[in-house]
Amino acid sequence: MNRNIAGIDMPDTALARAALEHIRGVESELTLHHALRAFLFAALTGIREALEFDAELLYVGTLFHNVGLSLRYNRSPNRFEIDSANEAREFLIAHGVGKIAAEDVWNAVALHTTPGIPEHMSALVLLVSAGVQMDVRGARYYEFTAQQRDAIVQAFPRERGFKSKLIEAYARGMVHRPETTFGTVNADVLDRWDPDYRRLNFCGLVLGSEWPN
Template sequence: MTDVAPTTQAQLRAHFPDLPQSPLIDRAFDYARDRCPAFLFNHAARSWMFAAKLAMLEDVAHDAEILAVSTLLHDLGLTEHAVGPNRFEVNGAGVAATFVREQGFDDRRAQLVWDSIALHATPSIGVFKEPEVALCARGVGADFGTPDNDLLGASAIALAVAAAPRLDMKRRFTACVCHMAETKPETTYPTFIRDFGERLVPGYKAPSWVDVIANGPFSE
């Protein structure tokens, strides 16, 4: 499949005119768009649309800039622009927090961006955090399929896909995370990428806490 350019703000706003707008959101949009392959950026853009729509449907008070920045930058850790020794969410969260601090965010707002991105793939924790953190996780999850899809409705989902086409998302995302499981397996054991490694990557073997506890340095 020949790649195409990632979606633009104009395309998003043509379908979701109520999306929040600010100079900072514009800069975050361009920052992510310049650093992510088109399929991954379009996923981030749809995640933003879904998160913003969920906030509107449920009338959730939140910081719209934090939610926009967090969803747009949430997958930087899957690119070469946020490499590091940690799980991809943490690597990406660090780069995003640095970016927003450079844009003038105080420590509290930068921390919320960090938390939103670091926890976006751990919704069992994220949904109990601040509204921005919870909405980020829910928006990202909706682009894979969660109970929130029923709340969003088929029309909103179709609009998001029209604004930011999926571009072979399932296959490309699978290839992306399998590559990480192959090349940096030690960063994937506590993440959802472990599922891909165990199912699809020959030779992938995650350590087990059963063995850690059984072999611990204690007599009982």
């Protein structure tokens, strides 16, 4: 692997190598490359915004952010982000990372799809979300130079049909636990992908509750 991409040094510590090996064992190349691009976009955002952040923890957070979509979590009662966050925290603690740092990564992974919250938390939480959102939906796309975007995609290609394939990967990770998508962007995924999915409506729940008025 090229150790410097778009001006960002890829973490190469024992922890970073162990995290990459762990994710390689459970995720497809499509989602692994997405995670690596997300790290690079996140790190570039941190530098551009003059934020203080731990690149090693940022790397682990972005690598683990989608692990909850893997097959072993299909019957989980949790949102996939929570399963991802739990696994990231367990991995970090098992590798000697302190509880406070591990909790920061947990928050970053758990909140990476929740609009309006990450930017009011730690730099790590903000950056994991920013990196993921840039790679998934092009958030702040033109704040990165064409050279930066090209270098990142050359290192970790967006395979043909990436957009549709990523939506399918999300859907397959949640189709067996549709109730966990209530109130989240994940409901949009199943609404588009699964013809049998019926999203819950907050107003309907309020008006249809057991309260008499």
